[in-house]
Amino acid sequence: MTHGLFVDLLIKTHLRYAVPQPSDLLLQIEVLSDAQQTCRHTRLHLNKDLPQREIPGADTAGPRRWVQCDALFDCRYETQVRIMRHEAPIETLPETPRLAIPGDVIPYMMPSRYCQSDLFLDFVATRFADLTGGALVNALSTWVSTHFTYDNSVSHSGTTATDSFASLSGVCRDYAHVLIALARAGGIPARFVSAYAPDVRPQDFHALVEVHLAGDWHIVDPTGMARPSEVAKICVGRDAGDASFLTSYGAIDLIEQSVDVVRLPT
Template structure:
């Protein structure tokens, strides 16, 4: 499957600031073509690439003040093999995290899913979150986690993923957060999905159902949104003035969100 993805950002930097971008496809994904350009007030900038233990590619840059334009584009032809679960992954992805308060939600998860295991549990959690949370842009804040989403019953893909992950961890299933490019997503944006480890492999759990899982391209992987934000900065303030994401595939699969699917 041929997938083409891009990201365009325009940032107003109010002073000299340190920025970390997570917008490039993960290191495990072979790209047929790729470009990444940073321009501050018409002057090209040169970021530093860092790759973390999960294959997330981070690009760091110190710049400003001024108008920063960031453009990324990639074409992906091949799909890599999924990575196995390591011993440290199992420990890390079973623990509560900032946005996935599985310890707080353990009584709820045990009550809602008392006997389900394996893929049946994944499907049950996915269906419950999908049916009980209303997709509502603009209602959740950057500091809201899974417990807040459970109470308000509203949110966006980030909130769906956090609640799904917290419920699964509360049922002793390793679960993690992935940011992705998502051909077929509407409205188009960076997308977030959960992944759960059962029966010897990682499986996508997308409780929004907004894009076919088979066409997703991994950007970053972590415990929750705190680990995979597309942009973080320190020192001076910055303001995101424009953000345009595109993601297309030459073949867009039909996905019933019931058959198991992996995200390499």
């Protein structure tokens, strides 16, 4: 539950995949530790003492791991995370002046694999002509949430923002890609966020958006399922291609996968 300026979450994740041939996996499920979120009582267990190497977390990513496996990949991750993130009203935030945008933010203004923002320039300029900054982001997010239908049967790993825009449907990943593409088309840096959050239905890894306004990054959830003050970030990227929870360099088949996120009493 929320208490003052923080919320405590208990996160449990279980991944179980069949591995028909020896494969290298890049695992990206561990919560990022920074000034806004702190983990404790963390446990990560892999089956069979699989060979692994941890890659230390960067500014935008929690710890990642290379894992070598064959036959079976079974992973259990559990952590308690305290989130201390101020939830700013997006609609009141001014646009970051172009001259003040730092170099590491510029890539999030450009088209990317799943977010072809250049194809949305006319739509944003025509439909939202009088809006800038947080007011524009709020209007774009509202447009996505009101026009889209949440449907896990219409998209796949190759679905892009243009595909989802055409069907007006998808899952959280698709909602995020469309909002990112629209925000970039409006000149606002935007990036993909992989995270855990309570109240996500169905419970799973969750995809959200961060936009750069007033000189800082701010979380927006176009699905409306998660509050920024209750989001435990795993990593960010240009789109889902940078933030996959599991990347396999070889064939794997899903057996079982579960994510459970609950608020803890304080």
